[in-house]
Amino acid sequence: MILIYSHKITPRVRYIFKHIVTRTLLIPVSFTSKVEEFVAHNGPKISYTKTPLGNEFFIKSNDLLFEQGVNDLEIIINKWDNVPCFFATNVKSSIPFDIFAASFYLISRYEEYLPHVKDIHGRFTAEQSLAFKKGFLEKPVVDIWAFKFLQVLKENFPDYEYSRRSYNYISTVDIDNAFAYKNKSFVRSVGGFLNDIFRFRILNVISRLAVNLNIKADPYNTFDQFLALKKKYKVKTIFFFLVGDYTTFDTNVSVAKSKYRLLIKEMVDYARVGLHPSYFSMQNSALIKKEKERLEGITNTPLKSSRQHYLRFSLPETYQLLIDLEIEEDYSMGYASNVGFRAGTCTPFYFYDLDFEIQTPLKVFPFALMDTTLNDYMKLTPKQSLGRIRDLRNEVKAVNGTFITLFHNETLSDYLRWKGWKRLYESMLKIATS
Template structure:
């Protein structure tokens, strides 16, 4: 156990110290504001305050962890050796930056509480973020800083016992459209035929007919392939099912369809299942509650995991809704347009609500890469995409973090805009799975 002296123990300080020491570095810590207790402690210890008490292991504190509310924060990016960092701590400090305040700023998404311009879907965009503009979006800098700090800590306290965490991988699958053509009802099927005919999509007309007539397997029905890969490579896999009512943005088949319900039940037998709240649930508690109950009625078990459709979430409102509905894990933390680490970490963390200044029970699992980002936004080939995935995985592996990917069942289909992508998921699993 490492004892930390500080002049004031705040919820912010307790939260970020616990994240870096306990969850990232696996080091137990305790806090004190009493100098006599700090002096009397014979084990490893450090002070986090404005001036050192003596010659102890000291880190000069920034004001951020002792404030309340959201204010304009002056940030000047500098380099800690080759890694970007901010909040310099001065010559007397054991490390050149206050990584605790800097980590708190990034992991709480402090900047997303400040005024910003939303995109057409109401989302905070990557190009407004500090990480994007300073070129460290594709590095989990909070974990990198923590490990640099650990190396200095080991020099100061070589006798202290240190544990080493293990690299983990989680594959997440969003099911926006369980099937391309099957089980879509008479009106949607006729509408699809007419639309394909109007746009002269002859192959689509034939495929739609062949699937509906039972001559051909639905191209988006790739679930058996995903489950087989999960078993073969022992991959931790989570499916997020979109079961909201039909809208322009929510085009899955009806949750009232027995075949769809059976598919969800089948997946529960082989993998974890979570909710994929529909497009308009971002600030709509009643709608999200309705969809959660709908999925629970299908699975016959409490739903504890969630990822927002279109990655549409507002901080802190959407997360507050999830907490009220007793969702325990959220997997929405990432950008649609860019790969990388939205919260600058590859370690799952508890959401800190800056409105109420508390650590909440909602655990956030940040993903690093999504298939539609690579294909639709970045316009990469499958081979190029595999290279980018490998690079991101290597960043996570260096700090023994948790690498999370987001794929759709559609992208394994090798169909329409996913032509040529059918083998990428399997190839990726062989690279990223431990």
Template structure:
């Protein structure tokens, strides 16, 4: 255990020290604001305050962890051995930057509470983030800082036995469209047929006809293959099912369709299943509740994990709504337009609510990349995508973190915009599990 002395123990200090020391570096931590307790402690200890008490391990504190609410902070980026960092300390401090305040700024998504311009879908954009502006979005910077800090701790307290965490991988699959043509309503099927015909999409007209008349398997029905690869590579896999009512942005099969219900029930037998709340649930708590109950009725089990459709979430409202519904895990933390680490970390963390200044029970699992980001936004080829996937995986592996990817069942179809992408998912699994 390591003892931390600080002149004032705030919820922010408890939160971020536990994240860095306990969840990332596996070092138990306790806190004291009494100098005599600190002096009497025999094990590893450090002070986090304005001036050192003596010649102890000292980190000069930034004001951020002692404040409440949100202020417009000036972020001055510098380098710590070639690694970008901010919130400089002074010469008396054993580390040149207050990585605890800097980590809190990134993990709490402090910048997303500040005034910003939202994109077409009402989302905070990567381009406005400090990570994008200073070119460290594709590095789990908080974990890198933590490991640099660990090296210095080991020098100062070599007799302490340090545990080492292990790298792990989670494959997540969003089911926006379980089927391309099957099990759609008559109106949608006929409308789609004439729409394709009008636009001279003759291959799609033929495919729709052959699938609807059971002459061919639906191209988006790739679930057997995903489950086979899950078993072959021993991969933890989570399916997020969209079961909202039909809208411009929610075009999945109706949740009232027996075949769709059976598919969800089947996936529950082989993998973990979560809710994919529909487009308009971002700030609509009653709609979110309705969809959660709908999935629970199908699976006969409580919904514990979730990922927002279109990655549409607004802080803190969306997360507060999930907490009210007793959802325990959220997997929405990432950007649609860019790969990388939106919260600066590849370690799951608890959502800190800056409105109420508390650590909540909602655990956030940040993902590193999404297939539609690679294809639609970044316009990469499957081969180029594999290179980016390998780079991101190596970044996570270097800090023994959790590598999370987001793919869709459509990606494995080799159909329409996913032509040529069929093998990417398996190639990624090979990289991720090697």
């Protein structure tokens, strides 16, 4: 156990010290604001305040963890042994920057509360983030800082027995369209057929006819392949099902279709199933509640995990809705346009609500990459994508973090724009689990 002294123990101080020291480095902490208690303590101890009390392990504190609300901060990037960092300290400090304030800034998504321009889907964009602007989006800097900090702790407290966490991999799959052509309504099927003819998509027309005449399987029905690969590589896999009503952005099969309901029931037997709240649910509690109850009615189990469709979420509103609906885990933390670490970390963390200044029970699982990011936004080939995946996995493995990937069922179809991506998915599993 490490004793932490600070002149004021705020909710922010407790939150980020427990995340860095306890959840990331597996070292229990306790807190005190009494100088005499800190001085009398014989074990490992750290002072986190403006000036050192004596010759102890000291980190000069930035004001961020002692404030409330959100302010526009000036951030200057420095380097700690070639690792970008900010909130520099002085020569008396045992490390050259306030690791706790900097980590809190990234993990709380402080910058997403500040005024910003949203994209066409109402999202905070990667390009506006500090990590993108300063070139460290593809590095889990919070975890890198934590492990560098651990080395300094070991030098100062060599007799303490340190534990080390294990690397972890989670494959997540979003089901935006369970079937390409099957189980659609008559109106949608005819409309799709006419649209393909009008746009001269001859291959689509042929495939649509062949699937609906039961000559070939629906290309998006790749669920057996996912389950076979899950079993082969012993991978933890979570399927997020979209069960919202049809809109321009929610084009999945209707849950009224028995084949779709049976598919969901079958997946529950072999893997974890989560909710994929629909496009317009971002600030609509009634809509998420309806869809949650709809999916729970099919699975006959309480749903604890979710990921927003189109990664549309607004902080803190969307997360507050999920908490009210007793969702315990969210997997939306990532960007559509860029791979990397939106919150600067590859460690799941509890959402800190800057509106109410409390740690919430919602655990956020940040993902490192998405298939459509690599294919549609970055325009990478499967071979080029594998290189980026390997780089990201190596970053996570170096800090024994949790590597989370986001794919879609259609990615394994090898159909149209997804040619070659089925092989990529299996190659990724080999890399992720090796």
